[in-house]
Amino acid sequence: MFDSYTENTLEYDPKLCINCGMCSTVCPHGVFRDGEKTAQLVDKKACMECGACHLNCPTDAIKVESGVGCAYAMMWSAITGQKEVTCGDGECC
Amino acid sequence: MSILPKKEDSNCGTSCCGPAPMVLDLNTESLSKQKDIKIATSEITAANRLDHLFARLGIKRSEHRVEPGLYALGKPTRNSPVFVSANYTLSFDALRSSLVGIDGYILVLDTKGVNVWCAAGKGTFGTDELVFRIEVTGLADVVDHRVLIVPQLGATGVTAHKVKSRTGFKVEYGPVRASDLPEYMKDRRATDEMRRVRFTLLDRMVLAPVELLLMPKILLVVILGISLIGGVMGVFSAIVAILAGTILFPMLLPLLPTKDFSTKGFILGFLVILPFSWNAFMATDTIWWLHKGLALSFLLIMPPITAFFALNFTGASTFTSVVGVKKEIYRYVPIMALMFVIGVLLMIVLRLISITGGGSYV
Ligand code: SF4
Ligand code: SF4
Secondary structure, eight states: OOOTTSOOOOEEOGGGOOOOOHHHHHOTTOOEEOOSSSOEEOOGGGOOOOOHHHHHOTTOOEEOOOOOOOHHHHHHHHHHOOOOOOOOSSSOO | OOOSOOTTTSOSOTTOOSSOOOOOOOOHHHHHHOOOEEEEOSOOOHHHHHHHHHHHHTTTTTOOBOOOEEEEESSOOTTOOEEEEESBHHHHHHHHHHTTTOOEEEEEEOOTTOOHHHHHHHTSSSHHHHHHHHHHHTHHHHOSSOEEEEEGGGGGTOOHHHHHHHHSOEEEEEOSSGGGHHHHHHHTOOOHHHHSOOOOHHHHHHHHHHHHHHSOHHHHHHHHHHHGGGHHHHHHHHHHHHHIIIIIHHHHGGGSSSSSHHHHHHHHHHHHHHHHHHHHHHOOSSOHHHHHHHHHHHHHHHHHHHHHHHHHGGGTSSSOOHHHHHHHHHHHHHHHHHHHHHHHHHHHHHHHHHHHTOSOOO
């Protein structure tokens, strides 16, 4: 209760990891850490689903559904059933 | 326009003390291919500062743009580093002003005037645009090395290994903040601290006015219109509830209990509205249940308003996941709407009773 951020869509399969170190480099929340043989998933809960690790993992060992997380856009899409259009041109939401 | 003097035009070598202002160590061959390298400096002028202020306040939102392309900073050579940036003045200026004394190139992507982080999220600061920009600027002919320093937050849109396979350039993710670049450039290593996003009081305060300006105007009209039912106190308390959600909330974010933004907002909204409610509760000018009822209606109407704006701040925060925000929306928006509607109905009923029964309750 009062914590909607305990789950997220981040999935990591260490078996596919070639230990390139990219995920621990790009993650802005320290979710991954360098390990001996494979990258270590150390703080899954801190993931904000930005998608950087997934995009930059050369072997697809990481999967995550990313999005902008703009509440107005999500509510609008929930109400109208349309695809989420994110924010205007100028500034991010 | 070509601002670069060709080597044969400049009448002195690198050790010259003459007045030639900008001698770039480029050969003529590459210059014929490379038609347009623009010049950038590390200096931030008064005009830049005004532009930054306007950008932060959301004034002239589409005008804070830099022309995309390749820029020379200082006196770069064929081995100088290449930094990648967005064509948003705040991003570009943060980068160039952090690179005081560093000679290099800045490759500005066309992100439609949006900062690196948000543009990366939308994909405009992305692999395709980066590859395209490398090609049209002829970057491969300007530098001998094949390394690009991309801001770490750009990784949300850029796929390093794809850029490498399509252009031969290796993407190296620099620190999150441009201000850490001088430190980073010493050994091309970022500390854990440099790799993390922060969401400091200052970061949050900078976002607050934008939130206020960007919120749908119709919402404001509806809220203030409805609050008119409550008379002067109604409107006043609604304004307080809105400001609490948009200004106070970002400030107090880490101090408010619970994890969810909505519940934090409810708590804050409840606190700021208490005085109004108490005021109505203690009034003695009409029948007792009228003002007790009014006190209750304040508590029902106003906290959801604050909570709603608080929830919307998740879009600006740098640590909320989409799944989490969705959960928050499904969990709390119905509660907000229910409380608000019941509160408004209660207020209308009380208003009608007091009008027909004579005597004002506010
Ligand atoms: S999605 Fe973003 S926040 Fe989550 S682990 Fe990957 S890089 Fe880190
Ligand atoms: S990016 Fe992929 S392959 Fe590289 S260390 Fe992380 S999980 Fe392993």
